[in-house]
Amino acid sequence: MSDLDAAMLDMGRRARAAADALRATTPDARTEALHRLAEGLRAAEAAILSANARDVSRARDGGLSEALIDRLALTPARVEGMAVAVETIAAQPDPVGGEMARWTPANGLDIARVRTPIGVLAVIYESRPNVTADAAALCIRSGNAAILRCGSDCLDSSRAIAAVVTSALAEAGLPADAVQLVPVPDREAVGAILSGLDGAVDLIIPRGGKSLVARVQSEAKAPVLGHLEGLCHTYLDGAADLDVARRVVLNAKMRRVSVCGATETLLVDRAAADRLLPAVAADLITAGCELRGDPEARALVPNMSEATEADWTTEYLAPILSVRLVDGVDGAVDHIRRYGSGHTEAIVTTDEKAAERFANGVDSAIVLINASTQFADGGEFGFGGEIGISTSKLHARGPVGAEQLTTYKYVVRGQGQTRP
Ligand SMILES: NC(=O)C1=CN([C@@H]2O[C@H](COP(=O)(O)OP(=O)(O)OC[C@H]3O[C@@H](n4cnc5c(N)ncnc54)[C@H](OP(=O)(O)O)[C@@H]3O)[C@@H](O)[C@H]2O)C=CC1
Ligand SMILES: N[C@@H](CCC(=O)OP(=O)(O)O)C(=O)O
Numbered sequence: 001m002s003d004l005d006a007a008m009l010d011m012g013r014r015a016r017a018a019a020d021a022l023r024a025t026t027p028d029a030r031t032e033a034l035h036r037l038a039e040g041l042r043a044a045e046a047a048i049l050s051a052n053a054r055d056v057s058r059a060r061d062g063g064l065s066e067a068l069i070d071r072l073a074l075t076p077a078r079v080e081g082m083a084v085a086v087e088t089i090a091a092q093p094d095p096v097g098g099e100m101a102r103w104t105p106a107n108g109l110d111i112a113r114v115r116t117p118i119g120v121l122a123v124i125y126e127s128r129p130n131v132t133a134d135a136a137a138l139c140i141r142s143g144n145a146a147i148l149r150c151g152s153d154c155l156d157s158s159r160a161i162a163a164v165v166t167s168a169l170a171e172a173g174l175p176a177d178a179v180q181l182v183p184v185p186d187r188e189a190v191g192a193i194l195s196g197l198d199g200a201v202d203l204i205i206p207r208g209g210k211s212l213v214a215r216v217q218s219e220a221k222a223p224v225l226g227h228l229e230g231l232c233h234t235y236l237d238g239a240a241d242l243d244v245a246r247r248v249v250l251n252a253k254m255r256r257v258s259v260c261g262a263t264e265t266l267l268v269d270r271a272a273a274d275r276l277l278p279a280v281a282a283d284l285i286t287a288g289c290e291l292r293g294d295p296e297a298r299a300l301v302p303n304m305s306e307a308t309e310a311d312w313t314t315e316y317l318a319p320i321l322s323v324r325l326v327d328g329v330d331g332a333v334d335h336i337r338r339y340g341s342g343h344t345e346a347i348v349t350t351d352e353k354a355a356e357r358f359a360n361g362v363d364s365a366i367v368l369i370n371a372s373t374q375f376a377d378g379g380e381f382g383f384g385g386e387i388g389i390s391t392s393k394l395h396a397r398g399p400v401g402a403e404q405l406t407t408y409k410y411v412v413r414g415q416g417q418t419r420p
Contacts, residue, residue, distance in 0.1 A: 012197030019145035027094035033172035034090035040164035051160040088384030117143035119202035127151030134385035142405035152185035196222035227388030230260030230343035235332040237349035261376030293323035333361035
């Protein structure tokens with residue numbers, strides 16, 4: 001066994017012990033840890049920014065694209081944003097022990113379904129340092145122990161943030177091993193996590209693109225809650241309001257092109273394409289977006305290049321948008337079923353029936369009506385932060401906050417009943 005495998009197994013054992021210890025902690029202690037974490041992030045701003053500067057400089061030297069540098073880079077405002085997210089999570093109701101339902105069947109037993117932590121969560125995520133703080137905070141709020149494996153480009157920043165997490169846990173009297181960061185960039189550690197660390201990992205949460213997906217699918221030995229690529233669509237229905245369509249599409253594509261909730265394909269109802277597409281396309285082109293369309297779309301917008309089959313399956317994470325004309329809601333739903341990744345889709349329409357048909361027909365984690373796909377975000381949903389956007393069908397879908405990181409058990413109270 002390699003030294004790294006042995007270290008990972010030890011991390012798993014310590015995480016399991018911490019998860020057991022966390023079950024005995026109070027909501028107040030967890031809230032206290034979150035407040036200490038928020039204060040600690042502010043106090044450690046200089047150390048976090050200087051670690052981040054090292055990460056950014058290494059990433060630039062290694063040729064990382066500017067969109068990915070934007071994800072990686074921290075500023076004083078972004079550190080403050082992390083602290084505020086942790087405070088928002090601290091202010092949320094603690095989900096652990098919450099009663100989801102309670103009833104008494106004919107046998108007279110008092111049955112309660114009660115929220116419990118899942119146990120040990122292993123989160124593998126991209127080089128975005130705020131995820132280290134968000135994931136740590138959500139795991140603390142939900143009483144789970146966490147093993148965090150950040151993207152290799154943000155290791156220095158994440159180490160600085162994880163040091164603050166460890167201190168906050170200790171100051172609040174919680175086990176310091178409740179949140180552990182894998183301290184090395186080797187991908188061998190990802191393999192170890194996927195092996196389940198000798199049964200220590202209850203749930204693997206992979207957050208990333210195709211290469212990670214492929215590895216998780218072939219190697220994972222513990223349950224997986226996938227937070228995978230966002231091939232998101234916006235559909236302009238024949239009954240769309242033009243002003244709303246222009247605002248929503250521009251934001252869905254261009255607000256931040258590198259996030260998983262960015263729209264990658266625009267679908268337009270053939271019946272109204274000549275009314276809608278030229279102005280929507282002009283806004284995008286002015287904002288610096290490259291358009292790739294099918295022949296009918298290109299006939300309406302001269303400076304649009306030709307889309308190939310590969311464009312319908314590509315998550316650009318860049319200022320590029322594929323455009324296709326479809327036959328109404330049914331055509332849009334067919335396209336999304338065939339090419340979507342189950343993340344987020346939007347319809348723009350003034351026709352409530354069309355909106356309802358779209359919402360029922362599309363089976364993605366999030367369906368928006370007359371709003372931008374970029375709202376796919378735990379903070380925007382009021383969760384304070386997010387582990388990510390679950391693209392799995394079980395056990396949680398869409399933005400995953402503290403409540404979604406719990407499972408449940410039944411607590412059954414009797415008065416000496418025996419079963420006949
Ligand atoms: N649904 C959601 O919530 C989210 C989805 N995403 C998706 O993530 C993708 C973009 O992120 P990107 O930075 O490219 O993510 P990557 O998939 O490249 O990286 C994510 C993490 O997976 C690791 N990883 C990737 N491939 C492998 C492999 N073969 N073996 C072991 N570890 C691996 C990376 O490690 P290393 O650093 O060593 O490469 C990193 O820790 C997009 O598809 C986006 O939609 C992003 C954020 C949230
Ligand atoms: N949902 C959040 C983050 C999305 C996300 O994680 O994107 P990214 O890590 O940049 O691919 C947001 O929209 O800011």
